Amino acid sequence: MKKNHIGTVENIQEINKNVYSIEFSSPTLEKISAGEYVSILCDGLTLRRPFSVANFENNTTTVLFKKRGGGTEYISNLKIGDKIEFSAPLGNTFTIENKKTLLIGAGIGVAPLFYLEKKLNEIGAETFFAAGFLSESDIIEHDFDFVSTDDGSNGNKGSICDYLEQIIEEFKPEKIVSCAPHPVLKFVAQTAQKHKIPCEVAMEKVMACGIGVCRGCVISLKKDGKTQNATVCKDGPVFNGEEVVW
Amino acid sequence: MVDLSLKIKDFDLKNPIITASGTYGYNNEFDDFCEVNKLGAVVTKGITLEPRLGNEGERIFETYGGMINRIGLENVGIQAFLDEKLPVLQKCNINFILNIAGNTVEDYIKLAKIAQENDIKAIELNVSCPNVKCGCIEFGVNKQALYELVSIVRKNYDNCLIVKLSPNVTSAEDLATAVQSAGADAVSAINTVRGMGVKLDFINGGFKKTTVSGGLSGKAIKPVALSFIDRISKVIDIPIIAIGGICTLADVLEFFSVGAKAVQIGTANFTHPDIAEKLINDLEKFMLENNFSTLDDLQKKIQKS
Numbered sequence: 001m002k003k004n005h006i007g008t009v010e011n012i013q014e015i016n017k018n019v020y021s022i023e024f025s026s027p028t029l030e031k032i033s034a035g036e037y038v039s040i041l042c043d044g045l046t047l048r049r050p051f052s053v054a055n056f057e058n059n060t061t062t063v064l065f066k067k068r069g070g071g072t073e074y075i076s077n078l079k080i081g082d083k084i085e086f087s088a089p090l091g092n093t094f095t096i097e098n099k100k101t102l103l104i105g106a107g108i109g110v111a112p113l114f115y116l117e118k119k120l121n122e123i124g125a126e127t128f129f130a131a132g133f134l135s136e137s138d139i140i141e142h143d144f145d146f147v148s149t150d151d152g153s154n155g156n157k158g159s160i161c162d163y164l165e166q167i168i169e170e171f172k173p174e175k176i177v178s179c180a181p182h183p184v185l186k187f188v189a190q191t192a193q194k195h196k197i198p199c200e201v202a203m204e205k206v207m208a209c210g211i212g213v214c215r216g217c218v219i220s221l222k223k224d225g226k227t228q229n230a231t232v233c234k235d236g237p238v239f240n241g242e243e244v245v246w
Numbered sequence: 247m248v249d250l251s252l253k254i255k256d257f258d259l260k261n262p263i264i265t266a267s268g269t270y271g272y273n274n275e276f277d278d279f280c281e282v283n284k285l286g287a288v289v290t291k292g293i294t295l296e297p298r299l300g301n302e303g304e305r306i307f308e309t310y311g312g313m314i315n316r317i318g319l320e321n322v323g324i325q326a327f328l329d330e331k332l333p334v335l336q337k338c339n340i341n342f343i344l345n346i347a348g349n350t351v352e353d354y355i356k357l358a359k360i361a362q363e364n365d366i367k368a369i370e371l372n373v374s375c376p377n378v379k380c381g382c383i384e385f386g387v388n389k390q391a392l393y394e395l396v397s398i399v400r401k402n403y404d405n406c407l408i409v410k411l412s413p414n415v416t417s418a419e420d421l422a423t424a425v426q427s428a429g430a431d432a433v434s435a436i437n438t439v440r441g442m443g444v445k446l447d448f449i450n451g452g453f454k455k456t457t458v459s460g461g462l463s464g465k466a467i468k469p470v471a472l473s474f475i476d477r478i479s480k481v482i483d484i485p486i487i488a489i490g491g492i493c494t495l496a497d498v499l500e501f502f503s504v505g506a507k508a509v510q511i512g513t514a515n516f517t518h519p520d521i522a523e524k525l526i527n528d529l530e531k532f533m534l535e536n537n538f539s540t541l542d543d544l545q546k547k548i549q550k551s
């Protein structure tokens with residue numbers, strides 16, 4: 001299967017200030033799994049920009065993204081009917097297993113967890129989705145089980161990390177999956193380890209090739225007592241939280 | 247029918263489109279995007295005697311029309327290359343050039359001998375990696391050191407020997423001449439241009455500065471490469487393989503016009519992972535439509551322009 005696709009924008013919306021939802025269809029992309037990502041060609045830029053898949057059905061991919069720089073600015077200006085060139089599917093996947101799973105998302109990190117939650121629920125796995133945002137206006141609409149905001153403008157006040165112990169205590173997960181800014185991920189992985197709960201984390205790094213060849217996106221893993229390099233783009237973005245050298 | 251093939255010493259290439267070291271992996275990694283065995287050749291990631299983990303910290307920084315990298319030559323080392331990567335190249339029928347890098351003359355000699363023993367048809371010496379400390383950069387900037395290095399590698403390697411030059415030098419002509427006198431079969435140029443990216447964030451009333459210093463590549467360096475090749479082609483006769491920001495057929499033809507016989511595609515593979523195959527098709531179509539039957543015809547005609 002070839003991995004370069006030309007899609008058509010089916011829908012694009014600013015869902016919150018500077019946060020967009022874009023849907024694009026492509027006849028050549030038939031399947032993409034939760035955890036895998038797409039990398040979008042942005043006019044005038046050298047490097048494609050990686051985005052997690054928030055949903056996929058009928059050859060149509062949904063991406064939720066936050067405007068940060070030139071690439072996301074370009075994508076945010078696309079209109080329905082515009083062409084969009086991207087590589088997909090890239091990266092590895094979350095493990096889909098019938099386990100009581102706690103999903104921890106912070107900010108735009110909730111995006112890949114939407115698709116994962118759907119896949120887990122399809123196989124009958126029980127999920128609890130906890131999400132943290134800076135403020136009420138940043139909340140991405142979804143049927144979350146728990147919400148915190150740093151300023152307390154909606155839901156529980158504080159960082160999602162402040163509530164992790166309590167949520168684990170009450171939900172008693174067999175597994176934790178998280179996508180969030182680095183400090184949150186680290187905290188979640190270390191807390192999971194303390195409770196001896198398996199934990200998968202979705203990591204981010206600036207990428208060039210997206211297929212493991214340029215070695216631009218490596219992180220360190222410790223496996224069997226040895227430290228080794230792993231690429232976020234191909235070996236990841238999903239890693240066993242216990243193996244990541246934080 | 248048009249004939250896109252060329253020969254550098256005894257090394258046959260189906261066409262002049264080659265993919266550049268460090269941007270295409272070791273063998274068939276781009277198969278999901280390109281028919282890799284249709285390429286003139288793939289230059290492998292730079293290989294050292296021992297495996298290398300590369301640099302700590304951020305390794306990539308996008309800039310206007312390009313990117314800066316400071317990978318630090320992360321690679322599997324020659325033994326793993328022979329055991330794991332070479333069999334795939336052979337099985338998939340991929341024409342390749344082994345790119346090698348060393349810290350000492352001894353390293354290069356050993357690597358050249360290993361290449362010879364394994365009957366590897368072409369090697370490219372990286373004497374100019376800008377982001378390995380105390381490393382090979384010294385050879386690439388000093389004409390005497392470069393002459394000695396290439397001469398001794400030549401003694402240990404009989405097949406096609408290509409030397410890759412750095413643009414971060416004062417006299418391109420002197421270095422190219424040294425490489426030719428030392429017996430190299432071809433020169434490739436340019437490696438990345440030394441550069442630095444700075445990102446300033448203004449947070450809570452203070453500045454947070456992030457910098458990435460390394461090698462600049464991509465469209466932005468094309469004029470540097472054109473000038474470099476234009477200058478060296480006036481002083482050497484061995485074939486020149488052009489590298490630097492090549493993305494389109496027009497770029498390829500421009501490099502032919504200043505004396506290149508073949509080209510390497512680097513950073514553009516990241517922007518358009520199917521670019522190498524597309525360039526072969528574009529070149530073939532151009533030649534067909536304009537009645538050039540061989541690459542040599544085309545290059546001679548362009549060079550007269």
Ligand SMILES: Cc1cc2nc3c(=O)[nH]c(=O)nc-3n(C[C@H](O)[C@H](O)[C@H](O)COP(=O)(O)OP(=O)(O)OC[C@H]3O[C@@H](n4cnc5c(N)ncnc54)[C@H](O)[C@@H]3O)c2cc1C
Pocket residue numbers: 037049050051052053063064065066067068069070071072073108111112203204205206207232237308
């Ligand atoms: C596997 C993966 C999945 C991702 N999924 C999503 C997603 O679903 N939604 C979303 O909004 N963002 C996601 N990102 C981050 C997204 O790729 C970056 O926000 C985007 O590349 C920024 O591009 P830009 O040109 O707008 O900004 P730039 O001008 O390139 O950079 C702006 C800022 O973003 C940072 N940045 C740039 N590229 C990346 C990157 N690849 N990863 C992390 N930070 C980066 C820069 O350091 C800088 O601080 C993901 C990243 C990865 C690696």
Ligand SMILES: Cc1cc2nc3c(=O)[nH]c(=O)nc-3n(C[C@H](O)[C@H](O)[C@H](O)COP(=O)(O)O)c2cc1C
Pocket residue numbers: 208214216266267268269291292293315317319345372375410436437438462463464465467489490491492510511512513514
């Ligand atoms: C990520 C990256 C890694 C590279 N690694 C190597 C390497 O290992 N050995 C080498 O000789 N050149 C290496 N290069 C340099 C390229 O082969 C090429 O000379 C340079 O990028 C200029 O070409 P371009 O503008 O088409 O990219 C690397 C370049 C990039 C962008």
Ligand code: FES
Pocket residue numbers: 206207208209210211212213214215216217218231232233234
């Ligand atoms: S982006 Fe090239 S190895 Fe990950």
